[in-house]
Amino acid sequence: MNTVGLVAFALVGATKAMREEFDVFGIAVVGLVTAFAGGATRDVLVNRVPLALGSLGEISLGLFGVALAVGLTVLLDSPEDHPVTLASDAVGLAAFATAGSIVATDAGLSSFGVVAIATINAVGGGAFADVLLDRSPFVLFDDFYASCAVLGGSAYVAAGVVGVTGGTAAAVCAATTLGTRLAAVNYGWRLPTAQALGLAREGVGEK
Amino acid sequence: MNTVGLVAFALVGATKAMREEFDVFGIAVVGLVTAFAGGATRDVLVNRVPLALGSLGEISLGLFGVALAVGLTVLLDSPEDHPVTLASDAVGLAAFATAGSIVATDAGLSSFGVVAIATINAVGGGAFADVLLDRSPFVLFDDFYASCAVLGGSAYVAAGVVGVTGGTAAAVCAATTLGTRLAAVNYGWRLPTAQALGLAREGVGEK
């Protein structure tokens, strides 16, 4: 799952950078940032040297994702919207939320800390890439995406509360994240804005 | 003071995010980032796991601030400009500058390091939130805000030089930050830009 996620995240990031007409160095950086910055932020927050800097295997996957993005752009108009990419991206979201939950629990964080690290691990790379592309992170106003990682991390914590840990808790987290994300893509779920909620409430108040 | 500050900072951040029509996840994230990212950056720089990830009390205050922002937006046009909010925000600025000064001194940093960490602790959250909102951090070009934290941190260092430490030095730092901030709000203090200074100098040169 991690492998699929790294390739999918790097592909999505590199595609965004190509659309902004970044040069090949920029394309590679935005792709790798999308794939690795979430995990690196997690590692910095729990006081570890980021794993991706110490091994070569993961980076090769990221570069493969970047190369795939460049190759597919010649064939497809928007490879990042292809159903296979969306599904792979959802798998990555689940894998990264699970990895974050496990690392945060091992580091002895609070239940909030576990959910926060799961979410940062899953969506931090994409959010960082959006900042590099000079836009607000899409996870803050669009789509039902980061919420899936929040739900996955919460499921991991809840599993721990009822005594389910280890591999089973990880599976619960991954399944929750993946399931809600696939449902969100399929049914077009979105979170409301304060305007939507506020207007509704104002409307009630006025009548 | 820390309690007041966390609630006020989260409220200010969440209000900004609502104005940008972020969804409820985005509103919560920007509010929590405003309240906690300064302290988390401080902890990462001195090589500690951020405190906010290890306990639940502080996060509850942050979420309370976010909820307050949503609630007050229905009642007030701009709750973040209300005198009570401005005063609470100044209290938070003083509390966070003081916390930063103490942590940096304990970590054995230089006098510059203490002032830098006091400032990052106090304004880093707001600056990070502005980056998420896709704008330049307001502390860099507007208002007399970060300067109060710089003065507070410098007062803490100066107190140490003349042999005043511990609680008294902390009180000096907090009073300096709070006093200068309230004066800045009251009298509309601003720092000059290079244009203002440069033009003045050019004017002198031309005549």
Add this chain to the structure above:
Amino acid sequence: MNTVGLVAFALVGATKAMREEFDVFGIAVVGLVTAFAGGATRDVLVNRVPLALGSLGEISLGLFGVALAVGLTVLLDSPEDHPVTLASDAVGLAAFATAGSIVATDAGLSSFGVVAIATINAVGGGAFADVLLDRSPFVLFDDFYASCAVLGGSAYVAAGVVGVTGGTAAAVCAATTLGTRLAAVNYGWRLPTAQALGLAREGVGEK
């Protein structure tokens, strides 16, 4: 070299901030971020407290660069494009890429980790400053700049592979970075975008 680099980087950053009409606090912050954020990010990633926070010498150089920028702006139209600044900036790029390579190697990172840290050390400050100025980091789409640090870090790794280490490897890294950067400035080197490459390939496909 480090001295020249810190002053040149702070000057370039402060000049950018003046152009955006930041106030004097903002000008100092953007100048210092340009000079120190790359090294601070390196230190955080390898789990050290940033050196710049623990000593006063380096910060003094950064503040000198900021003051120089303010002073030169009165005399020159764009001090950051002056040949002396461009050459000093190239020296800084080489010094920082070399420092990053050495620290990353000492921390036991992989060959990718060494190249990544060398690049982050060399261009991270400028990229961070661009984010504060609310623009995409220029190194991602413009100029042949970060690529020189990538080549320098790679040369350091390659030197290690063939048994050349210590001061000689550092000299190879610095010379590679400085040489390619000066050549890039002189001959106007740029990396291609995907559009440039893709269009070429499409053209081949169409005919």
